[in-house]
Amino acid sequence: xxxxxxxxxxxxxxxxxxxxxxxxxxxxxxxxxxxxxxxxxxxxxxxxxxxxxxxxxxxxxxxxxxxxxxxxxxxxxxxxxxxxxxxxx
Numbered sequence: 746x747x748x749x750x751x752x753x754x755x756x757x758x759x760x761x762x763x764x765x766x767x768x769x770x771x772x773x774x775x776x777x778x779x780x781x782x783x784x785x786x787x788x789x790x791x792x793x794x795x796x797x798x799x800x801x802x803x804x805x806x807x808x809x810x811x812x813x814x815x816x817x818x819x820x821x822x823x824x825x826x827x828x829x830x831x832x833x834x
Contacts, residue, residue, distance in 0.1 A: 747812045748772060755805040762792060762809075763799030772811045784811065 750771050766772055766781040775781045775790070782799035784790035791810045792801055803809065819827065 747810055750809045750811075752803050752805055752807045752809065755803055755807075759802035759804045761799065762790070762797060762801045762803050765803045766790065766809065766811075771809065774813065775811070789813070 752765065755765070762785060763778040763781040766775045766784075767778040769776045772790075775784060778799065781790060785797055785799045785801075788796050789812045791797065791812075792803065793808055794810065
C-alpha cells in the first residue's frame with residue numbers, strides 16, 4: 746500500500762525529511778525520526794519518487810510517498826496458534 750503526501754507549510758529553507766515525517770500526522774506509522782530514517786533506508790519512504798536519506802530536505806510542494814510492505818504470511822504453526830486463540834474466546 747502506498748500513501749502520498751504533498752508538503753505544505755514548510756519553512757523557506759526546508760526541513761529534514763526525518764523531522765518532517767516524525768510528527769505522526771503525515772504518516773502515523775512514522776512516530777519518530779528513527780522510524781522515518783529507517784523507512785528511508787529501506788526505500789519505503791521516498792521524496793518526489795526518489796530514494797532518499799532522512800537528512801534530505803523537504804520543501805513546500807514536494808511529494809512524499811510511504812510504501813508499507815505487506816505483512817508476511819503466517820507459518821502453519823503460527824496459524825494454528827491464532828486459530829486456537831479464537832476457538833478459546
